Amino acid sequence: xxxxxxxxxxxxxxxxxxxxxxxxxxxxxxxxxxxxxxxxxxxxxxxxxxxxxxxxxxxxxxxxxxxxxxxxxxxxxxxxxxxxxxxxxxxxxxxxxxxxxxxxxxxxxxxxxxxxxxxxxxxxxxxxxxxxxxxxxxxxxxxxxxxxxxxxxxxxxxxxxxxxxxxxxxxxxxxxxxxxxxxxxxxxxxxxxxxxxxxxxxxxxxxxxxxxxxxxxxxxxxxxxxxxxxxxxxxxxxxxxxxxxxxxxxxxxxx
Amino acid sequence: xxxxxxxxxxxxxxxxxxxxxxxxxxxxxxxxxxxxxxxxxxxxxxxxxxxxxxxxxxxxxxxxxxxxxxxxxxxxxxxxxxxxxxxxxxxxxxxxxxxxxxxxxxxxxxxxxxxxxxxxxxxxxxxxxxxxxxxxxxxxxxxxxxxxxxxxxxxxxxxxxxxxxxxxxxxxxxxxxxxxxxxxxxxxxxxxxxxxxx
Numbered sequence: 001x002x003x004x005x006x007x008x009x010x011x012x013x014x015x016x017x018x019x020x021x022x023x024x025x026x027x028x029x030x031x032x033x034x035x036x037x038x039x040x041x042x043x044x045x046x047x048x049x050x051x052x053x054x055x056x057x058x059x060x061x062x063x064x065x066x067x068x069x070x071x072x073x074x075x076x077x078x079x080x081x082x083x084x085x086x087x088x089x090x091x092x093x094x095x096x097x098x099x100x101x102x103x104x105x106x107x108x109x110x111x112x113x114x115x116x117x118x119x120x121x122x123x124x125x126x127x128x129x130x131x132x133x134x135x136x137x138x139x140x141x142x143x144x145x146x147x148x149x150x151x152x153x154x155x156x157x158x159x160x161x162x163x164x165x166x167x168x169x170x171x172x173x174x175x176x177x178x179x180x181x182x183x184x185x186x187x188x189x190x191x192x193x194x195x196x197x198x199x200x201x202x203x204x205x206x207x208x209x210x211x212x213x214x215x216x217x218x219x220x221x222x223x224x225x226x227x228x229x230x231x232x233x234x235x236x237x238x239x240x241x242x243x244x245x246x247x248x249x250x251x252x253x254x255x
Numbered sequence: 256x257x258x259x260x261x262x263x264x265x266x267x268x269x270x271x272x273x274x275x276x277x278x279x280x281x282x283x284x285x286x287x288x289x290x291x292x293x294x295x296x297x298x299x300x301x302x303x304x305x306x307x308x309x310x311x312x313x314x315x316x317x318x319x320x321x322x323x324x325x326x327x328x329x330x331x332x333x334x335x336x337x338x339x340x341x342x343x344x345x346x347x348x349x350x351x352x353x354x355x356x357x358x359x360x361x362x363x364x365x366x367x368x369x370x371x372x373x374x375x376x377x378x379x380x381x382x383x384x385x386x387x388x389x390x391x392x393x394x395x396x397x398x399x400x401x402x403x404x405x406x407x408x409x410x411x412x413x414x415x416x417x418x419x420x421x422x423x424x425x426x427x428x429x430x431x432x433x434x435x436x437x438x439x440x441x442x443x444x445x446x447x448x449x450x451x452x453x
């Protein structure tokens with residue numbers, strides 16, 4: 001594993017629970033949209049904690065000198081509370097990678113592609129959609145993005161901007177716990193809504209990428225399969241280990 | 256070099272492999288959708304290269320000697336879980352039922368979804384590994400790899416292939432799904448062999 005001491009160049013709040021950290025890399029990194037990096041913290045006694053985070057920024061053209069990681073604070077976590085509450089601009093943090101060669105998107109893929117994101121699982125799709133935009137790609141891509149509330153929607157205005165260009169990118173946002181006035185769909189994604197989305201895509205879907213908590217991924221993958229898409233076309237990235245929220249959602253799903 | 260302000264969890268006294276942390280739940284990590292395999296259609300096949308040595312139906316496999324293993328498990332994504340209790344069939348008992356000695360030093364595990372992982376044969380025998388059918392006294396749920404998964408608890412948990420369909424002895428060490436995508440060919444948590452060059 002290639003490790004380097006990256007410097008926090010900027011921190012931006014994305015939602016009450018998510019902050020974006022922009023890391024300046026002394027050794028510029030070549031990565032593919034969808035890959036993740038490792039973030040490693042070391043205590044004075046040598047104890048280390050490491051977690052992986054999907055890169056949210058686009059690789060761009062040539063090796064990237066800066067990467068964005070959107071980190072959700074998990075209250076019983078070890079790395080994310082440190083990043084949210086202790087880390088500051090100018091701090092050096094060890095970053096390793098990139099890693100993961102499976103859950104990736106290439107601008108060469110002809111599409112149509114269907115992306116399904118739950119919560120902070122939108123991060124790798126931001127890398128893909130930003131790269132698609134940089135490349136001027138018109139490959140058909142639909143993003144279905146499920147968040148709890150409006151204030152927990154990440155990258156909302158940027159995504160709306162990308163979707164308004166008429167370049168083949170379609171966005172569908174659904175809010176699971178926001179009954180207030182808003183322009184989005186309300187409720188969890190389910191098989192019926194996925195079937196409608198798949199039916200609305202002009203050509204047969206040739207690639208499905210799903211990223212979110214395990215219950216979200218399970219529901220989405222089952223819905224996509226029920227909509228007639230072959231399991232072999234589906235790639236998943238499951239977030240959230242010891243996340244009380246994920247545990248809660250799992251119980252809500254009854255299993 | 257220490258990270259400014261980082262001390263780590265207060266409860267990190269337990270002896271875990273380097274870079275691991277404890278979880279109380281059981282996270283799921285898979286590269287694709289969860290396959291649902293009907294035990295009426297399930298078979299397990301042992302192969303020597305391309306040659307099938309023996310196949311078992313679900314009923315036949317359940318009639319093999321059942322063993323218990325209670326072990327700590329370590330996922331490459333850094334979570335560990337202590338004292339997980341599994342029941343199933345030791346690889347030794349599968350080989351005995353097939354009436355063979357391991358023909359090669361390399362094994363490739365195959366899953367119903369096309370996933371593969373390579374494990375040295377020596378790490379599967381002598382009571383070190385099993386095909387698990389039950390977890391904590393209950394059938395293994397589909398998201399955790401049921402109806403049957405490989406259990407090689409002394410290696411990182413991606414080696415414990417879910418939705419297991421068979422084991423294949425190979426002439427060479429043929430890399431599996433994650434091993435072809437940058438993960439370590441052996442994966443010993445105590446030596447922190449997470450990635451290919453670790």
